[in-house]
Amino acid sequence: MSETLILSFIIFLPAVVAFILMLTTTKIEDVRNFAFVTTIITLILVMKIYLNFEPQGEMQFVTNVSWITKYGINYYIGVDGFSLTILMLIAILIPTSYLLLWEGRTKGYWLNMLLIQTGVTGTLLSLDIILFYFFWETMLLPIFLIIGIYGTGNKVFSTIKVTVYTMAGSLLMFVAIVYLGVSFFNEYGHWSFQYDDLTTLSGLGANEKLYLFFAFFIAFMIKIPIFPFHTWITGTYSDAPTGAVFLLSSIMAKLGVYAVVRFMIPIFPDTFVGFSEYFVFIGIFGLIYFGIAALMQNDIKKMFAYSSASHLSLIAAGIFSLNSYGINGSLYLIIAHAIATGGLFLLIGILHYQTGFKTINDLGGIAKKAPIFTFMFAIMLFSNIGLPGTNGFVSELLIIFGIYEFNHAMGYVSAVTVLVAASFMLWMFQRAILQERKGGALPMKDLKLKEIIALTPWVILIFVMGIYPDPFIDKFEPTVTYYINNFLQIGATK
Amino acid sequence: MIEELIYLMPIITVLVGALALMFQSMYERYTIKDNIIVATIFLVIALGFAVFHAGDLFTTKPFNDIFNNAIVFDTFANFFNIALICGTLSIILIGEYYAKEHSYFKGEFYSIILFALFGMMLLAHANELITAYIALEIASFSVYILVGFDTQNGKRVEAVFKYLVLGSFIGAFFLLGTVLIYGATGTTNIAQVAEFISVNPNDKLLLVFIGITMILFTFLFKIATFPFQSWVLDVYRGSPILVTAFMASVFKIAIFSFFLRAILTDFITLNTFWEDALITLTVITLAIGSWLAITQNIVKKMLAGSSIVHTGYMMLGIIALGENIESAYSIMFYLIAYLLSALGAFGLVSHVIADTKVRVTYDDFKGLGQERPYLAALMTIFMFSLAGIPSTIGFIAKFYIFTEAINAGYWYLTVFAIFATAISIYYYFRLIAMMYFYPDAADLNTEKTSDIRVSTFMLGVVALLVVWGGIGSAIGFFFPIPSIDAILSMVELSVQSLFLK
Numbered sequence: 001m002s003e004t005l006i007l008s009f010i011i012f013l014p015a016v017v018a019f020i021l022m023l024t025t026t027k028i029e030d031v032r033n034f035a036f037v038t039t040i041i042t043l044i045l046v047m048k049i050y051l052n053f054e055p056q057g058e059m060q061f062v063t064n065v066s067w068i069t070k071y072g073i074n075y076y077i078g079v080d081g082f083s084l085t086i087l088m089l090i091a092i093l094i095p096t097s098y099l100l101l102w103e104g105r106t107k108g109y110w111l112n113m114l115l116i117q118t119g120v121t122g123t124l125l126s127l128d129i130i131l132f133y134f135f136w137e138t139m140l141l142p143i144f145l146i147i148g149i150y151g152t153g154n155k156v157f158s159t160i161k162v163t164v165y166t167m168a169g170s171l172l173m174f175v176a177i178v179y180l181g182v183s184f185f186n187e188y189g190h191w192s193f194q195y196d197d198l199t200t201l202s203g204l205g206a207n208e209k210l211y212l213f214f215a216f217f218i219a220f221m222i223k224i225p226i227f228p229f230h231t232w233i234t235g236t237y238s239d240a241p242t243g244a245v246f247l248l249s250s251i252m253a254k255l256g257v258y259a260v261v262r263f264m265i266p267i268f269p270d271t272f273v274g275f276s277e278y279f280v281f282i283g284i285f286g287l288i289y290f291g292i293a294a295l296m297q298n299d300i301k302k303m304f305a306y307s308s309a310s311h312l313s314l315i316a317a318g319i320f321s322l323n324s325y326g327i328n329g330s331l332y333l334i335i336a337h338a339i340a341t342g343g344l345f346l347l348i349g350i351l352h353y354q355t356g357f358k359t360i361n362d363l364g365g366i367a368k369k370a371p372i373f374t375f376m377f378a379i380m381l382f383s384n385i386g387l388p389g390t391n392g393f394v395s396e397l398l399i400i401f402g403i404y405e406f407n408h409a410m411g412y413v414s415a416v417t418v419l420v421a422a423s424f425m426l427w428m429f430q431r432a433i434l435q436e437r438k439g440g441a442l443p444m445k446d447l448k449l450k451e452i453i454a455l456t457p458w459v460i461l462i463f464v465m466g467i468y469p470d471p472f473i474d475k476f477e478p479t480v481t482y483y484i485n486n487f488l489q490i491g492a493t494k
Numbered sequence: 495m496i497e498e499l500i501y502l503m504p505i506i507t508v509l510v511g512a513l514a515l516m517f518q519s520m521y522e523r524y525t526i527k528d529n530i531i532v533a534t535i536f537l538v539i540a541l542g543f544a545v546f547h548a549g550d551l552f553t554t555k556p557f558n559d560i561f562n563n564a565i566v567f568d569t570f571a572n573f574f575n576i577a578l579i580c581g582t583l584s585i586i587l588i589g590e591y592y593a594k595e596h597s598y599f600k601g602e603f604y605s606i607i608l609f610a611l612f613g614m615m616l617l618a619h620a621n622e623l624i625t626a627y628i629a630l631e632i633a634s635f636s637v638y639i640l641v642g643f644d645t646q647n648g649k650r651v652e653a654v655f656k657y658l659v660l661g662s663f664i665g666a667f668f669l670l671g672t673v674l675i676y677g678a679t680g681t682t683n684i685a686q687v688a689e690f691i692s693v694n695p696n697d698k699l700l701l702v703f704i705g706i707t708m709i710l711f712t713f714l715f716k717i718a719t720f721p722f723q724s725w726v727l728d729v730y731r732g733s734p735i736l737v738t739a740f741m742a743s744v745f746k747i748a749i750f751s752f753f754l755r756a757i758l759t760d761f762i763t764l765n766t767f768w769e770d771a772l773i774t775l776t777v778i779t780l781a782i783g784s785w786l787a788i789t790q791n792i793v794k795k796m797l798a799g800s801s802i803v804h805t806g807y808m809m810l811g812i813i814a815l816g817e818n819i820e821s822a823y824s825i826m827f828y829l830i831a832y833l834l835s836a837l838g839a840f841g842l843v844s845h846v847i848a849d850t851k852v853r854v855t856y857d858d859f860k861g862l863g864q865e866r867p868y869l870a871a872l873m874t875i876f877m878f879s880l881a882g883i884p885s886t887i888g889f890i891a892k893f894y895i896f897t898e899a900i901n902a903g904y905w906y907l908t909v910f911a912i913f914a915t916a917i918s919i920y921y922y923f924r925l926i927a928m929m930y931f932y933p934d935a936a937d938l939n940t941e942k943t944s945d946i947r948v949s950t951f952m953l954g955v956v957a958l959l960v961v962w963g964g965i966g967s968a969i970g971f972f973f974p975i976p977s978i979d980a981i982l983s984m985v986e987l988s989v990q991s992l993f994l995k
Contacts, residue, residue: 168916
């Protein structure tokens with residue numbers, strides 16, 4: 001296989017397998033096994049890319065062929081330090097999550113999981129903005145189906161709400177994308193939607209830029225979610241099935257941040273710099289607001305929804321801090337948070353599946369019945385809080401440095417409020433897992449060998465990344481430097 | 495002589511087919527199936543003749559001494575011929591099962607539908623106002639009859655009466671407009687009128703402008719924009735669903751064929767005083783269409799309401815046409831995209847109705863996902879396409895329309911249209927939610943019937959086309975498949991042929 005085709009193969013393999021499985025009448029076990037093998041193949045291919053990747057700022061493994069020639073839309077994909085890191089993350093997280101979801105799923109569930117994988121990798125790798133939009137919208141459809149079909153509680157309402165909410169945001173972005181394309185056409189006389197072409201736009205007025213910037217940003221703020229566009233998360237996270245929650249929180253939310261870095265920084269560097277102060281503030285406000293909201297929750301899934309939003313606000317604040325510390329830290333937290341939150345949601349899925357409860361008051365006494373479960377849960381929790389020695393610590397430290405360099409006062413505030421996360425997490429841990437349950441023990445079995453094997457790489461990653469972060473940062477650091485030198489400096493001078 | 499005849503062949507074949515079917519339907523021994531076969535054969539032959547010239551750039555007036563400039567044969571008309579024939583053919587084939595299950599379908603149905611097609615094709619060829627009027631009325635009268643075909647439906651009298659009275663009334667406006675234009679210019683040929691408009695100062699053109707406004711009323715009525723939209727829901731509700739599909743997709747294309755020709759040849763000049771009026775109408779059309787679609791509980795009515803919204807998108811293209819001729823491509827592409835998606839959606843609803851006799855409301859669709867996974871998957875594709883979700887042809891079409899509208903400077907209208915799209919996601923996705931998210935509504939007559947028949951096959955083909963239009967060319971990097979660029983270049987060629995001398 002030629003090098004350039006590997007990326008396309010990584011994107012489309014899961015979808016193709018899903019379609020083939022859809023048309024055949026295979027047994028459910030075989031469907032699951034095929035799906036699992038598919039993700040493993042994807043992982044091997046991604047490994048190959050990871051090893052052949054040169055640590056430089058530019059795009060690599062680029063495929064660029066024209067798709068709709070009249071409007072200069074290309075099938076343009078490639079990978080750089082940012083996307084490679086997240087690509088690797090997706091490739092590792094998805095197969096291992098399959099092991100945790102192993103039993104009791106139906107065929108449609110696995111097919112949708114495969115389709116989601118195509119959607120997220122496509123979104124991640126596309127460099128033509130229309131292609132990006134294409135995958136960005138498409139990845140919502142399997143999520144729509146999986147929540148609606150396999151969810152619990154008030155699922156139909158939640159599903160319709162999240163779909164209309166996010167789609168309305170992305171449709172606004174769509175107008176902005178088209179507007180950018182038209183401006184490019186008027187300036188250069190030919191159509192193009194490639195992100196590097198769009199960065200050369202110079203004819204946009206200040207007001208135009210402002211509108212376009214917000215049209216993009218609202219779409220991403222909804223997806224991430226950043227205050228005040230977060231209202232969809234509680235309902236969705238608490239009603240959605242485990243697999244969907246896992247994908248939403250640990251991968252899709254990150255793609256929102258990724259899209260900000262990939263498209264908004266290069267295209268609107270000056271607006272980005274101009275508004276950075278407000279958005280660092282909103283980020284830190286979100287960190288506190290969602291943290292306090294998480295303290296109030298009784299439903300564990302809802303609590304983690306808020307905790308996730310709180311961390312993502314911190315990530316956003318880091319991205320907007322405009323310096324190498326902040327952006328590197330945000331990228332690192334993207335990985336750390338994906339692992340920790342993903343693990344926690346999957347473990348809670350198991351807990352919910354076995355005991356039938358997901359509210360803190362109803363739970364308790366898990367530690368005695370399931371020590372390995374508790375151990376894994378604790379590690380994920382500590383990483384999420386940012387305990388020294390875990391990857392969460394490294395990333396939060398970097399971000400706080402970044403924010404401090406950006407603005408001292410905000411740096412102090414962010415350093416203090418990271419503690420809020422520790423408080424609600426540990427409180428929940430104590431109540432739901434450790435302390436004795438009133439009214440008898442719950443029927444909880446400990447983790448199976450398969451599940452332990454699945455979680456082991458995550459645990460190893462948490463500690464390796466926490467103790468020796470250099471090899472990981474080295475992969476994406478050149479890209480960050482490239483971004484700062486090429487885009488943010490320009491934006492700052494304008 | 496022979497060559498000239500070949501240009502005429504598609505339209506003649508359809509006419510002969512209509513007459514043949516009329517005679518055939520007199521005999522009791524021919525079943526519905528025979529009629530479908532005969533109609534299909536004629537349509538396929540006509541399609542063959544039309545496709546024969548598909549790649550060429552030409553404009554010609556065969557037998558001009560007889561027709562006297564009244565009809566013109568060019569790539570533009572040929573493009574619409576292909577679209578119209580394909581649309582009618584798919585409706586006949588998709589409706590095969592529905593027609594067999596409903597006793598009121600007689601042989602005449604196919605004869606009349608071919609007459610309607612003949613009128614529509616003639617409309618696409620019309621180069622002159624009286625011819626256009628006659629063609630429009632041939633098509634309209636056939637559709638009036640088709641609307642009333644469902645003898646078991648209590649709403650049909652209302653539907654026929656409403657459509658007949660209003661349609662004839664608005665047809666009179668067309669005639670009046672023609673008369674006024676003739677009075678001012680001494681001709682009804684659109685090219686000559688356009689020339690008259692271009693050489694004379696505005697104060698001499700008052701009568702012409704009033705005449706054109708009258709003609710525009712007819713246009714707005716037939717495509718159902720505000721304030722002429724009120725007939726849509728009742729007429730669509732009262733007619734057999736195949737006819738509804740025919741009106742919503744094929745008939746609309748025919749109307750657009752003539753008016754696009756009129757606009758592109760500068761007969762109707764948009765950038766004068768109609769622009770503001772049309773902008774207002776478009777905004778209200780989008781708003782009202784969305785409102786109607788949201789509030790419906792019957793799927794067919796929802797589709798009818800949403801067809802008004804789609805008209806609104808196309809009006810956006812029409813407005814942009816004043817500044818930007820490329821917008822014509824986007825409208826024509828949108829017509830094709832809407833034809834496919836609407837045919838699929840209406841066709842599938844018809845299939846489901848034919849199967850269970852009850853499925854008309856949203857609630858009746860509950861549990862279809864488990865009961866009939868393939869049908870539900872097809873319906874999902876059509877809903878996605880109508881909502882303009884990427885990976886379907888509907889997305890590409892919306893992209894074209896919005897790009898050209900923004901390129902012409904109407905970004906605020908585009909933002910408004912985007913809001914309508916966001917709302918449309920609600921009512922389209924609600925149907926998907928009904929199919930998949932609820933268990934079966936228990937006591938339905940769920941005896942397993944096989945889904946392998948002509949209509950489902952055709953629905954599958956349409957769904958494939960919808961997906962191909964959305965991503966086909968992207969697959970083309972790995973497998974050789976013609977891309978949607980092919981449709982686009984065909985459209986461009988058609989528009990160019992209008993300017994050949």
